Amino acid sequence: MADNSAQNRAEHWRKTRNLTILILVLWAIFGIIIPYNADVLNSMSFLGFPLGYWFCVQGSLIAFVLMIWFQNWRQDTIDDEHGVSE
Amino acid sequence: MEGGFTKNLGKVYGLYTIGFLVFFALMALLERMGASPETIGIGFLLFTIGIYALIGWLSRTAEVDAYYVAGREVPAVYNGMATAADWMSGASFVALAGGVYFGGYPYLGFIVGWTGGYVLVNSLMAPYLRKFGCYTVPDFIGTRYGGNLARLCAVIVLVVASFTYVTAQINATGTIAARTLGVPFEVGVYLGLLGIFICSMLGGMRGVTWTQVAQYIVLIIAYLLPLIWMSNKLGYGIIPHFSYGEGVQRIAELEAQYGLAPAAENVAGVRVLTTPQNSPAGGGWGMVTLAIAMMTGTASLPHILMRYFTTPSVRAARKSVAWSLFFILMLYLSAPALATLTKVNLLDPNLPTSVIGKTIEEVTNIEWVQRWSEVGMLAVADQSGDGIVQLNEFFMRPDIVVLATPEIAGLPYVISGLVAAGGLAAAMSTADGLLLAIANALSHDLYYSIIDPKADTRKRLIVARVLLIFIGLAAAFIASLKLTGILGAVAWAFCFANSGLFFPLVLGVWWKRANAAGAVAGMVVGFGVGAWYLYQVFAGGMEPWMGIDHLRFGIIGMPASLIAMIVVSLLTPAPSQEIQDMVDEVRIPTGKTILGSH
Numbered sequence: 001m002a003d004n005s006a007q008n009r010a011e012h013w014r015k016t017r018n019l020t021i022l023i024l025v026l027w028a029i030f031g032i033i034i035p036y037n038a039d040v041l042n043s044m045s046f047l048g049f050p051l052g053y054w055f056c057v058q059g060s061l062i063a064f065v066l067m068i069w070f071q072n073w074r075q076d077t078i079d080d081e082h083g084v085s086e
Numbered sequence: 087m088e089g090g091f092t093k094n095l096g097k098v099y100g101l102y103t104i105g106f107l108v109f110f111a112l113m114a115l116l117e118r119m120g121a122s123p124e125t126i127g128i129g130f131l132l133f134t135i136g137i138y139a140l141i142g143w144l145s146r147t148a149e150v151d152a153y154y155v156a157g158r159e160v161p162a163v164y165n166g167m168a169t170a171a172d173w174m175s176g177a178s179f180v181a182l183a184g185g186v187y188f189g190g191y192p193y194l195g196f197i198v199g200w201t202g203g204y205v206l207v208n209s210l211m212a213p214y215l216r217k218f219g220c221y222t223v224p225d226f227i228g229t230r231y232g233g234n235l236a237r238l239c240a241v242i243v244l245v246v247a248s249f250t251y252v253t254a255q256i257n258a259t260g261t262i263a264a265r266t267l268g269v270p271f272e273v274g275v276y277l278g279l280l281g282i283f284i285c286s287m288l289g290g291m292r293g294v295t296w297t298q299v300a301q302y303i304v305l306i307i308a309y310l311l312p313l314i315w316m317s318n319k320l321g322y323g324i325i326p327h328f329s330y331g332e333g334v335q336r337i338a339e340l341e342a343q344y345g346l347a348p349a350a351e352n353v354a355g356v357r358v359l360t361t362p363q364n365s366p367a368g369g370g371w372g373m374v375t376l377a378i379a380m381m382t383g384t385a386s387l388p389h390i391l392m393r394y395f396t397t398p399s400v401r402a403a404r405k406s407v408a409w410s411l412f413f414i415l416m417l418y419l420s421a422p423a424l425a426t427l428t429k430v431n432l433l434d435p436n437l438p439t440s441v442i443g444k445t446i447e448e449v450t451n452i453e454w455v456q457r458w459s460e461v462g463m464l465a466v467a468d469q470s471g472d473g474i475v476q477l478n479e480f481f482m483r484p485d486i487v488v489l490a491t492p493e494i495a496g497l498p499y500v501i502s503g504l505v506a507a508g509g510l511a512a513a514m515s516t517a518d519g520l521l522l523a524i525a526n527a528l529s530h531d532l533y534y535s536i537i538d539p540k541a542d543t544r545k546r547l548i549v550a551r552v553l554l555i556f557i558g559l560a561a562a563f564i565a566s567l568k569l570t571g572i573l574g575a576v577a578w579a580f581c582f583a584n585s586g587l588f589f590p591l592v593l594g595v596w597w598k599r600a601n602a603a604g605a606v607a608g609m610v611v612g613f614g615v616g617a618w619y620l621y622q623v624f625a626g627g628m629e630p631w632m633g634i635d636h637l638r639f640g641i642i643g644m645p646a647s648l649i650a651m652i653v654v655s656l657l658t659p660a661p662s663q664e665i666q667d668m669v670d671e672v673r674i675p676t677g678k679t680i681l682g683s684h
Contacts, residue, residue: 013673020209027209031202031381036374038191038366048331053364056194056373057422058327061201061415068208068408075213076401084676086399 012082016075023071030060030067092159099164102137103303109133110307114500123499127266130507134304135281138297138514145289145296150543153290153550154221154526156396160295165402166409168295169393171302171515173200173410174417175251176258177576179305179512182418183491184484185573187425190361192369194422195376196573201411201418202377203384208407211385212394214595214672216403219679220395222523223388223587224531229681230594230672231602232665234536239609241527243586244388246613249561251387251579252520254572256282256558256565258513261485265461266506272566278514279562286518287551291526294518295396301511302413308508309417309488313424316495320430320437326423333426337363340433344442344477350469355462356481363429372633376577379638383580386587388527389519400675428491433477439496441466442477449475454493458486485572521561525554577637578620585616585643589651597655598669604655612647616640 034041038052046054079085091098113126151157160168178200185193220226223244228237259278264271285297317326322333341362349358366373384390393410394403431439441449446468449455458464465481468474489509492501529550534541541549590608593600616639622628624636634641660666668680 009670009674016673023205023209027202027205031198031205031377032374035194035198035377036370038373039370042364042366045331047328049334050331050364052366053191053194053334054331056191056198058419060198061418064201064205065408065411065415067205068411071208072401072404072408075404079401079675084674086401086675 008082009084012078012084015078015082019071019074019078023067026063026067030055030063034060092161095161095164099299099303102300103307106304106307110500110504113503114498117498117500123502124268126500126503127506130503131263131266131510134507134511135284137300138281139284141297141300142285142287142289142293145293147289147292148544148547150546152292153547154395154530155392156290156292156295158396159398160396160406162397162402162406163409164299165295165393165397165406166413167302168298169390169406169410170413170417171298171305171511172294172393172519173390173414173516174302174305174512175516175576176255176509176513177572178417178421179309180258180262180488180509181485181572181576182488183421183425183428184487186422187429187487188357188359188361188484191364191366192361192372192376195373196380197418197422198373199377199380200384201414203381204407204411204414206381206385207390207394208404210592210596211391212403212407213400213675215391215591216394216397216400217672217675217679219681221392222527222530223391223591224527225535225681226594227587227590227605228531228535230665230668231590231600231605232661233602236590236602236605236609237531237535239606239613240587240590241531243582243609243613244527245524247387247579247582247586248389248520248524249557250575250582251389252517252524252557252561253565254575254579255513255517255520256562257568257575258572259510259517260562260565262489262506262510262513265489266503271568275562275566278510278517279558281510282514282517282521283555283558285514286522287554290547290550291392291396291522294515294522298515298518301515305508305511305515306413306416308504308511309420309424312492312495312497312501312505313420313427315497315501316427316431316491317423319495319497320427322427326427327419330423330426333430334364336434337426337429344433347478349478349481351467353465353467353481356465356483358478358481359429360478363426375634375638375641379577379584379640380580382584382588382644383640386583386591387580388583388587389516389523391591392523392526393519424491425487428487428494431495432480439494441475441480444475446473446475449480454490457493458482458490464490517561521554521558524557525550528553528557574637578639581616581620581638581640581643582613584640585647586613588612588644589648593651595669595672598666599660600651600655601658601661603658604651604653607654608647608651611650612643615646616643619643 034055041052042050044051218226224237224240227240260275263277264274286294322329346360348360397403397406433442435443463483463486533549586609590605619642620639623630
């Protein structure tokens with residue numbers, strides 16, 4: 001059902017864009033805000049690590065992979081819904 | 087035959103991995119039987135380079151598609167592995183753990199930055215560039231914005247960034263080859279280059295892809311095996327990743343006990359530990375600016391972006407970004423663990439491996455201390471005159487932390503040989519990718535697209551190969567001059583790339599109104615301002631603005647690029663309807679690639 005209408009494409013791009021913005025917000029939280037505030041988080045402890053340190057060496061990294069898997073799964077669904085997947 | 091190969095990848099690389107482990111066991115046996123460290127080191131180097139050369143020769147090709155984009159038939163998982171090897175350079179393998187060891191919390195910016203960048207690659211770049219169907223990154227800039235000027239600017243930024251990066255990698259291959267084979271550094275550099283040529287010359291992107299997969303397997307085994315061995319020896323469990331928090335806390339106690347005083351007298355080329363393992367107080371700004379510079383740099387470096395041109399589809403390109411990051415994490419989750427355990431080994435007086443608090447005589451008699459001191463990468467000096475090694479009397483070059491760890495932890499020499507092979511694999515695979523990115527941009531974008539559009543396939547590939555040789559030789563020459571350290575040169579490459587290319591690439595997809603004049607302004611101003619700032623801070627004696635030092639000058643270059651691009655785009659006419667339609671077409675995965683198969 002390749003619907004090639006401009007409206008379908010615009011809708012597809014709107015959803016893609018919103019998903020991308022969501023991912024970029026998460027990226028900023030795990031890549032910038034949490035590492036910046038490691039000091040505050042270090043007063044807590046996780047798996048024997050100071051929490052802020054843990055995020056910089058493991059937590060944020062794992063979050064990045066999960067974000068990419070999630071984004072790809074959502075994007076595939078969006079592409080399928082609009083009939084523009086390969 | 088080729089179809090047969092891509093269908094049997096699992097079997098081929100499975101056998102290869104088993105073969106490598108058998109070889110490792112054989113070397114361990116040889117060591118037991120009394121073979122010298124030199125024999126083992128040479129054995130590892132020759133065996134691995136021999137395998138890479140064989141793969142390079144088997145992948146030789148005379149087709150343009152195979153040479154530039156590996157025929158666009160690399161499955162996502164294997165492209166992920168190849169990207170991981172392409173990505174993890176001498177800097178990640180050799181220098182990162184040492185940086186974290188000596189630099190503490192602010193250096194964790196490299197770890198967050200070099201992984202978080204893949205979120206940007208996946209959201210903003212890879213799927214769209216794959217849909218475009220280009221051979222090189224300047225190909226995208228040239229076609230999206232139209233005009234040879236934009237293409238030429240992109241080629242220049244690409245060449246400067248990649249060339250800065252590749253000299254660091256050849257430097258690393260030279261260091262390892264020199265130490266293991268016992269030849270002078272300058273000779274080691276050219277030997278390393280020879281290995282790199284064998285992998286990339288005949289097969290282009292196809293040869294590089296399949297050797298990079300093989301190199302990833304070697305480098306990840308070489309990184310994890312000593313770490314796991316050391317962890318078990320220290321009682322941190324089989325997998326140290328979840329338990330080394332205790333080590334972090336133990337180091338904090340020891341730091342308080344010893345004090346982190348600077349050395350009474352500096353020794354050239356080596357340094358003492360003065361930065362605490364984890365003290366974020368006031369360091370947040372330094373940490374995040376470094377992370378941001380590395381993340382955006384990741385998303386702008388052509389040798390990484392072009393790896394996603396090799397997948398069969400847009401969906402596979404996205405999937406392969408996820409796999410790339412997964413394979414990269416195997417090493418990045420381990421680097422801080424390695425730095426922590428090595429530091430515990432050296433500092434904790436309760437362990438037999440410690441050096442701090444022992445007598446000078448005892449320490450200078452340790453075999454690995456002697457070996458590394460001889461080459462000037464380690465020094466012990468009793469500056470206080472009390473006959474005891476204090477923390478600020480033990481000097482080390484950060485780059486050797488990973489290479490020396492097996493000896494520090496008292497592991498057999500065969501592990502050191504393995505680590506050398508891993509470091510060589512990491513540096514070679516990145517150098518392959520970078521040299522190919524440069525040679526391809528010059529042959530495809532400068533020669534074929536701008537100078538001689540009528541050149542036939544054979545001529546184009548000959549030009550590409552000849553350029554590869556000259557660029558490689560030039561890079562080896564620069565590397566043999568030893569101008570910069572590994573981590574410094576790599577950080578510069580990232581900043582050149584993000585200053586010049588990040589916004590022109592992103593806005594090419596995400597802002598239809600961006601036009602050729604804007605893109606050229608973005609590249610010229612971003613790159614120019616970044617380079618100017620680097621020069622001023624590094625050589626001109628200027629006080630860095632807000633603590634933005636030469637390692638993160640992209641933080642200055644990027645906003646300049648963004649502003650110039652937006653202002654100039656808005657002041658000049660919107661791009662043609664044809665180009666705007668092209669952008670629409672890039673945004674959906676379905677349909678033909680923009681460039682077709684030319």
